[in-house]
Amino acid sequence: MSGRLWIAAALLAAALAACAEDLTVPGQCPDLCLGGTPRMEEIVVPVVASSDTTFFGFAGLGEVSALLVSNAIAAGEARAWYQFAARPDSVFVQEQWMPYTADSVVIALGLVARDTALSGLVLYLHRIPYTVDTLSGFAFVESAMTPATLIDSIVVPDTLRRGPVRALLTGEAVARLQLTEADSGRLAIGVRMRAAAPSGVRVGSLISSTGAALMTTYARVAVTDTVQQRQTITTATLTNGWVTRTPTVHHPDLLYLGGAPSGRTVLRFAVPKAIIDSTSLVRATLELVPAAPLHGLPTDPAAIEVRGVTADLGAKSTPIFTFLQSRALPVGTRDTVRIEVFGLVQLWASATGIPQTLYLSLAPEAGSFHEPVFFSSRSGQGTPRLRITYLRPAPVERP
């Protein structure tokens, strides 16, 4: 009897002790607030005067992640070009160099992005002087893109959002890619486009994941061995680039992001210590006022990336890569761009020695139609600012 009672008591005690706790009761301030209502406040902190600036030259034309091609869009008229490596005039067959006859040639491009809302996209490939390079301007490329230099056109299926497209030249069309000694066996092509409405595309570059243009020649050699009669010659892109009719002229009183060579902007703030140290931040928003309408390619957004820096060394500041806030850019508006930077501002509160500096860049950095321009503290309007909402500690003891 007593043994069973002890066991029952122990089980009862264990059951009681194991019961979950649930204390919650509904309430409302000020009736049931311990210390009154916690006070929420807001402060607008402009960038430190004349400390905001843009540094250029981070990614050049040869380092872009995509090449731009456009047709009458507000972001600017652009043409892309590729310069292939020298294509040999003979192939090594049966232990000797032998001339060949090109039966067909395929030029393949990688489509990185397009306006998927538009149909009827056609890419035009022109033969342009092989002397084209990254110093060449829009006029040089555009003047070479005449009906006489047209190699072929590529009709891009409306369903294709991204991927390879190609032009196949056979028969007499192969002659358009005939290489002479004057060309040193090299070929350069320019790319322009047309669509149902003004639009643009981004095509692959040497450093993009889709790769740059590739030329494949299917040749025939006059030998008796039928296996070796057919040869394939692959020619890769040597250099590439894009040109625009309206290159950006940088004004020292404005802030820039992107472009080629690309720009990055540094903003420095002085948020009062009383806010950083003694309140609880609930929201921090960076506000940038565009100095010009935000242009870009619809459905192919670019984003402003904001990072903190471990040390403020101007253009050589080391970004904190583990904390990143970003905001996709709208197109065709001059509305203030707001980027939530709560995590970065809170970093200023929690880590000593972290400068109150924001480091802005564009993604993709130099291969985008977006090249936003913002007012600076020197512009006389639209100074970059932080809008910080915070909670003042409430007195908890209201006995």
Add this chain to the structure above:
Amino acid sequence: MNRAIVLLLVVGLVWPAALDAQGSQFGVRGLGLPGLPISTRASGTAGASGLFDAESALNPAAPAAIFRPTASFNLAQHWRTSENIFGAASGKDTNFPLFFTAGPIGERMVGTVSASVYTDRTFALTLTDTVLLRDEPVTTYDTVRSRGGLTDVRAALAFQASRRVAVGLGLHLITGTNRVDTRRSFADSSYNAVALNNELSYAGAGVSAGFTANPGGALHLAGMVRFDTDLSIDRDTVSLGDVPLPVTLAAGLRWTPSRRLSLSSQAMSRRWGRLDQALRDRGGAGAVHTTLVAAGLEWGRNAQRPDQLPLRLGVRWNQMPFPVAEGLETGTEFTAALGTGLLLGGGRASLDLSLERVWRSETVAFEERGVALRLGVAVRP
């Protein structure tokens, strides 16, 4: 004392936070919801026998009836439903309202050490509001969670002055912490949730004196008086000053017409109103003096062994000292209890159970109904 008693003593003294009482909405204000330092046995009579109960920490003279080293602890599980003008919610929690140890010192004196709930401020509130942020209304959700309260650690001596009279003197150390964590979140996810954590710590002292007497026949009397010093309050490392603590007066009557039946009653006055101005000065809703009255009985079903599974019944009515909201009348609490107990090992151990039904209200705006199931275990090696 043997090792079991020492263990219980150590556990009781180093774990005062575990002495939390119930998480009631009536514990939000002032110093919280006052506790009654009674054993499970006394809670079976709704506290009516508390001044006579040797293993309660109410009357320092009552332990004079203890003739063996004794250690006991009490466990309580609470279920409650709280209603107020903002909604209703059900909750539950477990706590340990009383640790008690005692041992004879010589033939006529008993020393005791106990730890019990003085006041409790364990609760969690959910608050909803709308604030204007960046020119737009944003709904906020606050959760205010408070844990802890005041613990009353008592060391007392009870002296059997004569065959009919015992007197006792107790020294009290009032200590404890109150962790208040506030978390605010927003309906608009652009705003990040924040948490504010504060810890209040308390320190005070007191002295109590009491007696039990059997003037003759079946009638027993008991009484106690207690004076406490001012209570100092610190928030983290900042002193918030002192507030006075109440003087307590209690008197009890027990009539035992037979071995099987014992009728008890008790009245207590606690002068919480001494805190009124101090609390108002701090922005609080003030405090009022309180009165407690209780009546109960214990009936031994077995005439030969009245301590085996007796039936205990009782009711208690008391006022609560701290109005929930300023301007409201002070709240009241009504408790109906029943309980029983069992002696084991020839009286060297005992188990007690009690079940309390509690109704609390403050006007019609704040109401609470609850059930408390208590278990008391005592060993007397």
